[in-house]
Amino acid sequence: MTQYRLTPLADALPSTVPFVGPETQERAMGRAFDARLGANENVFGPSPRAIEAMAQAQQWMYGDPESHDLRAALAAHHGISPANIIVGEGIDGLLGYLVRLMVTEGDAVVTSDGAYPTFNYHVAGFGGVLHKVPYAGDHEDPTALFAKAAEVDAKLVYLANPDNPMGSWHEGPVISSALEALPKGCLLVLDEAYIDCAPEGTAPDLVADDPRLIRMRTFSKAHGMAGARVGYAIGAPDLITAFGKVRNHFGMNRAAQAGALAALQDSDWLARVQARISEARDRIAQISEDNGLVALPSAANFVAIDCGADGSFAKAVLDGLVARGVFVRMPFAAPQNRCIRVSCGTPDNLDAFAAALPGALEDAKKG
Amino acid sequence: MTQYRLTPLADALPSTVPFVGPETQERAMGRAFDARLGANENVFGPSPRAIEAMAQAQQWMYGDPESHDLRAALAAHHGISPANIIVGEGIDGLLGYLVRLMVTEGDAVVTSDGAYPTFNYHVAGFGGVLHKVPYAGDHEDPTALFAKAAEVDAKLVYLANPDNPMGSWHEGPVISSALEALPKGCLLVLDEAYIDCAPEGTAPDLVADDPRLIRMRTFSKAHGMAGARVGYAIGAPDLITAFGKVRNHFGMNRAAQAGALAALQDSDWLARVQARISEARDRIAQISEDNGLVALPSAANFVAIDCGADGSFAKAVLDGLVARGVFVRMPFAAPQNRCIRVSCGTPDNLDAFAAALPGALEDAKKG
Numbered sequence: 001m002t003q004y005r006l007t008p009l010a011d012a013l014p015s016t017v018p019f020v021g022p023e024t025q026e027r028a029m030g031r032a033f034d035a036r037l038g039a040n041e042n043v044f045g046p047s048p049r050a051i052e053a054m055a056q057a058q059q060w061m062y063g064d065p066e067s068h069d070l071r072a073a074l075a076a077h078h079g080i081s082p083a084n085i086i087v088g089e090g091i092d093g094l095l096g097y098l099v100r101l102m103v104t105e106g107d108a109v110v111t112s113d114g115a116y117p118t119f120n121y122h123v124a125g126f127g128g129v130l131h132k133v134p135y136a137g138d139h140e141d142p143t144a145l146f147a148k149a150a151e152v153d154a155k156l157v158y159l160a161n162p163d164n165p166m167g168s169w170h171e172g173p174v175i176s177s178a179l180e181a182l183p184k185g186c187l188l189v190l191d192e193a194y195i196d197c198a199p200e201g202t203a204p205d206l207v208a209d210d211p212r213l214i215r216m217r218t219f220s221k222a223h224g225m226a227g228a229r230v231g232y233a234i235g236a237p238d239l240i241t242a243f244g245k246v247r248n249h250f251g252m253n254r255a256a257q258a259g260a261l262a263a264l265q266d267s268d269w270l271a272r273v274q275a276r277i278s279e280a281r282d283r284i285a286q287i288s289e290d291n292g293l294v295a296l297p298s299a300a301n302f303v304a305i306d307c308g309a310d311g312s313f314a315k316a317v318l319d320g321l322v323a324r325g326v327f328v329r330m331p332f333a334a335p336q337n338r339c340i341r342v343s344c345g346t347p348d349n350l351d352a353f354a355a356a357l358p359g360a361l362e363d364a365k366k367g
Numbered sequence: 368m369t370q371y372r373l374t375p376l377a378d379a380l381p382s383t384v385p386f387v388g389p390e391t392q393e394r395a396m397g398r399a400f401d402a403r404l405g406a407n408e409n410v411f412g413p414s415p416r417a418i419e420a421m422a423q424a425q426q427w428m429y430g431d432p433e434s435h436d437l438r439a440a441l442a443a444h445h446g447i448s449p450a451n452i453i454v455g456e457g458i459d460g461l462l463g464y465l466v467r468l469m470v471t472e473g474d475a476v477v478t479s480d481g482a483y484p485t486f487n488y489h490v491a492g493f494g495g496v497l498h499k500v501p502y503a504g505d506h507e508d509p510t511a512l513f514a515k516a517a518e519v520d521a522k523l524v525y526l527a528n529p530d531n532p533m534g535s536w537h538e539g540p541v542i543s544s545a546l547e548a549l550p551k552g553c554l555l556v557l558d559e560a561y562i563d564c565a566p567e568g569t570a571p572d573l574v575a576d577d578p579r580l581i582r583m584r585t586f587s588k589a590h591g592m593a594g595a596r597v598g599y600a601i602g603a604p605d606l607i608t609a610f611g612k613v614r615n616h617f618g619m620n621r622a623a624q625a626g627a628l629a630a631l632q633d634s635d636w637l638a639r640v641q642a643r644i645s646e647a648r649d650r651i652a653q654i655s656e657d658n659g660l661v662a663l664p665s666a667a668n669f670v671a672i673d674c675g676a677d678g679s680f681a682k683a684v685l686d687g688l689v690a691r692g693v694f695v696r697m698p699f700a701a702p703q704n705r706c707i708r709v710s711c712g713t714p715d716n717l718d719a720f721a722a723a724l725p726g727a728l729e730d731a732k733k734g
Contacts, residue, residue, distance in 0.1 A: 003578040004554040004606060005522050007471040015611035023431040036428065045427040054622065055422035059594035060412040061403065062587075064390040089456065093615050104374040118617075125613050155372050187371040211370040220429075227426035227621030239371060244382035246492050248460050250485075253620045254594030255421065 009105060009127050018117040022327045034325035035349040037342050040164065040194075040302045042224035043349060044273045047266035050225065050259040057255035065249040070261050074232060077264055080208040083237040089251050091193055091216045091231040096122045097247050098189065098214065098233070102155045103128040110149045111158040112140045114165070114333030116191065119158050128156075135336060138296060138304070139168045142178035150183040157182070160191040162198050165331040165341045167298030172204035179204075179212055187239075188213035196222030196270065197277050198299035211236045221301055222273060223263045228256035277301045280344030287354045291361055296339070304331070304339040311337035313364055320360025326353050376472060376494050385484040389694045401692035402716040404709050407531065407561075407669045409591035410716060411643050413626060414636035417592065420629035424622035432616040437628050441599060444631060447575040450604040456618050458560055458583045458598040463489045464614050465556065465581065465600070469522045470495040477516045478525040479507045481532070481700030483558065486525050495523075502703060505663060505671070506535045509545035517550040524549070527558040529565050532698040532708045534665030539571035546571075546579055554606075555580035563589030563637065564644050565666035578603045588668055589640060590630045595623035644668045647711035654721045658728055663706070671698070671706040678704035680731055687727025693720050 022039065026032050036043070045051075067087035075082040088094040095118065103109060105127030111119060113132035123130050131152050133144045140163050149157040162169040175190070182188055190213050195203050206213070214235035220226035230252070233240070263269075284303040285295035294306040307314040311334055318330050318340050330340045342353060389406065393399050403410070412418075434454035442449040455461040462485065470476060472494030478486060480499035490497050498519050500511045507530050516524040529536040542557070549555055557580050562570050573580070581602035587593035597619070600607070630636075651670040652662035661673040674681040678701055685697050685707050697707045709720060 003551065004469065005552055006468055006609060007474075009471065010468045010609065010612055013612040015608050017432060017611065017616045019432070019616070021429070021432045021617075023435060024433060027435065039429055041429060042427050045425070051426070054426065057594065058412070059418070059421065059626070060409050060591045062388065062406055062408060062593045063596075065384060065386070065388045066391060068390060068394065089615065089618055092617055096615060101373055101377045102371060104376065107374075184370065185372055224427045226429045227424065229430075229618060229620050241382050242373060242377065244384065245377055245380040248456065248463055249384045249386070250388075250459055251456055251596060253596050253623060255622065256620060259426070 013125060016121070018121045025322065025327065031325070033327040035345055035352040036327050037345050037349055037353060038327040038329040039226070040221065040300070040343045041226045042221055042273065042301055043343070043345050044224055044276050046224040046259060047263045047269035049266045049269070050223070050263040053262035054228070054255040054259040057258045059254055061254055062250050063252040063254035063257050065252070067252055067257055070257050073261055073264050078208070078234065080234065081237070084208040084234050084240060085232055086240045086243045087230065087232045087252060087257070088243070088247060089231070090220060090229040091191065091218045092118050093229065093251070094216060094231050094233050095119050095189070097243050099123055099126050099128065099156070100246050101242055102187065108152040108154040109156045109158070110145055110152065110154045112145065114331050114336050115140065115158060115160060116164060117332065119189070135166070138166045138336060139163065139170065142170065142175060143181065146178060146181045146183065149186045154186050156187055156189055158189045158191065160193070161202065162194040162299040164194065164300060165329070166304045166336055166339070167296055167300045167302060169198055169202050169299035172201050175204040176206060182212050189216065190214070191216045193218045193221050194300035197274065197301045202299060208234050209236045211239070214239060219260045219263055222270060222277070223260070224273065225256070225259060225263060228259055229253065230256050230260040277344045280350060283347070283350050284342050284344070287350065287357060291357050302341050302343040304336070304341050306339050309338060314338050314340050316364035317360050320363045321353070321356050324356035324360060326356045380492060383488070385488045392689065392694065398692070400694040402712055402719040403694050404712050404716060404720060405694040405696040406593070407588065407667070407710045408593045409588055409640065409668055410710070410712050411591055411640045413591040414630045414633035416633045416636070417590070417626040417630040421595070421622040421626040424625045426621055428621055429617050430619045430621035430624050432619070434619055434624055437624050440628055440631050445575070445601065447601065448604070451575040451601050451607060452599055453607045453610045454597065454599045454619060454624070455610070455614060456598070457587060457596040458558065458585045459485050460596065460618070461583060461598050461600050462486050462556070464610050466490055466493050466495065466523070467613050468609055469554065475519040475521040476523045476525070477512055477519065477521045479512065481698050481703050482507065482525060483527060483531060484699065486556070502533070505533045505703060506530065506537065509537065509542060510548065513545060513548045513550065516553045521553050523554055523556055525556045525558065527560070528569065529561040529666040531561065531667060532696070533671045533703055533706070534663055534667045534669060536565055536569050536666035539568050542571040543573060549579050556583065557581070558583045560585045560588055561667035564641065564668045569666060575601050576603045578606070581606060586627045586630055589637060589644070590627070591640065592623070592626060592630060595626055596620065597623045597627040644711045647717060650717050651709050651711070654717065654724060658724050669708050669710040671708050673706050676705060681705050681707050683731035684727050687730045688720070688723050691723035691727060693723045
């Protein structure tokens with residue numbers, strides 16, 4: 001007998017990381033990236049008010065385990081009740097709690113093939129069985145997702161709108177009407193991490209108490225606070241209450257709560273960031289075109305660029321960019337893996353990308 | 368069928384919080400506490416260098432998922448390898464991961480009756496069966512704990528040294544020799560959250576690769592960074608690696624990592640804080656004596672004060688202190704619940720405590 005005994009489930013899991021961090025790559029390369037455009041971080045950063053609030057926070061105190069003030073402000077912002085909101089350690093943390101609440105060994109879960117790996121990581125981690133549906137023309141396919149959910153008796157179905165890694169999106173009414181076919185006993189996890197980068201009307205117009213779905217939001221993207229780990233979920237009060245069964249009650253960083261509250265109140269800053277994201281998307285499209293590539297339309301803070309061949313070719317382009325000091329990532333599944341994914345950077349970041357891309361393409365074409 | 372389906376285990380769990388936060392009490396009272404002495408926070412705060420590092424952190428970036436720099440510094444500090452160290456979202460977060468790795472429904476776990484409730488929360492949350500051993504003279508009893516572990520075939524046994532909530536401690540060699548009787552197949556979770564407040568020699572002199580135990584440390588106590596959520600565990604590399612199966616890889620706040628690194632390097636500040644903690648312990652003992660009460664010896668940043676009667680009386684004293692604006696807590700289990708637990712405060716905080724205690728005692732005596 002070994003000294004410690006993992007559960008059979010834990011024993012069977014790989015020790016893995018859904019994504020390798022850019023710092024790991026930098027340490028391996030022995031140099032820093034010139035442009036950090038791979039993790040869909042927001043290079044324009046948080047509101048100065050959020051930065052100040054985080055700097056002023058008194059970190060000797062535990063954070064409020066109820067995140068009361070932040071939840072109250074979010075409730076006012078969305079015109080809903082604080083009882084509809086749970087704050088957690090980023091969407092990643094909240095997805096982990098949600099999967100733990102719903103999924104045990106053998107339970108069916110549905111997602112798109114090539115969608116968010118961290119969700120899949122959590123499902124596997126609790127013994128769930130993932131069923132994957134293909135994208136339809138680089139869009140996640142709600143109708144196919146919900147049909148698959150009915151077929152396999154899924155407890156959860158995951159849909160990101162806007163989508164990551166493709167940047168594609170559905171208008172809100174498309175989601176709302178597809179929801180009519182969501183089977184009973186299946187909860188939709190609607191990941192809206194990028195919603196603040198999307199056109200008006202991308203979020204479906206649904207009441208917060210709708211028992212069919214839980215919506216995930218974050219301060220990591222448009223609000224520029226990825227390092228702070230603040231996400232929240234909107235759902236029916238009984239579902240929100242259930243998080244109290246499993247969450248790390250004192251897990252929320254005190255400064256992060258204060259920063260998110262300040263960020264939420266600075267709508268001017270958010271508008272400026274949204275404009276800069278939009279400019280950066282246009283610039284990435286232009287750089288793509290200049291290099292004979294096609295940038296896909298995006299409602300997120302990144303752009304998927306079709307490299308015009310297969311996954312191996314796109315991977316070679318990616319490797320060429322990384323070797324030239326530009327951190328980018330790419331979709332995992334075919335045929336979306338014909339693309340690379342480039343986050344919206346500053347003009348300087350995108351100059352670095354523009355400078356690196358021709359050489360990376362040339363190398364990739366040489367094989 | 369309801370729209371969502373919890374797992375049978377989740378369905379059976381209460382929606383609970385191991386501790387009610389002081390902010391919740393303040394909202395209920397409609398006023399702020401004058402002295403926050405209930406959560407064993409460190410009122411002397413983090414190193415100014417840590418505060419500066421957190422303020423300077425670029426929160427638009429995700430934190431390094433490997434916590435490489437912090438782990439390297441911790442390894443150097445302890446004279447061990449980074450492979451012996453996992454960094455996580457406070458000891459609470461690490462305990463959750465550890466229990467998830469080891470405990471599934473019906474598995475036996477041993478702790479002391481009245482020891483850390485958040486550990487118990489995690490065990491219950493994964494379906495484990497808790498077996499509790501009484502304190503021996505206000506000390507946790509390693510011999511009894513390990514004997515119980517053998518009796519019930521426990522997978523985990525929890526021991527805090529110094530102990531919370533009593534502040535009592537064992538010298539390191541006591542732990543080391545008790546470990547000889549730890550049954551095979553049982554891992555000791557040695558919670559050393561308060562070790563930096565304890566006398567030299569309280570930490571057992573064991574190699575980091577010892578497969579029998581995992582040690583939990585934190586920046587929340589002596590380092591004054593409770594709000595930042597930075598803990599770490601020291602263990603054998605294969606055990607440390609297993610955390611990669613279940614942890615939230617990008618869960619560590621970027622500023623918190625930088626702050627912890629800076630705190631670790633400021634040993635002068637730590638020494639000053641340790642001196643102030645020691646002074647505060649003496650002052651709390653003096654205030655106790657002035658009121659005819661007995662303060663228990665403490666190796667932590669709090670003092671348990673024996674109120675001289677039963678749990679109801681101590682609770683009445685506690686209520687009287689809270690009503691007078693002094694936040695304190697108390698042990699949960701008899702006979703330790705004859706005490707209240709007072710964190711080491713500033714001289715002003717302890718003035719407030721000294722001013723409130725006589726009235727609280729008088730009210731409690733009136734019944």
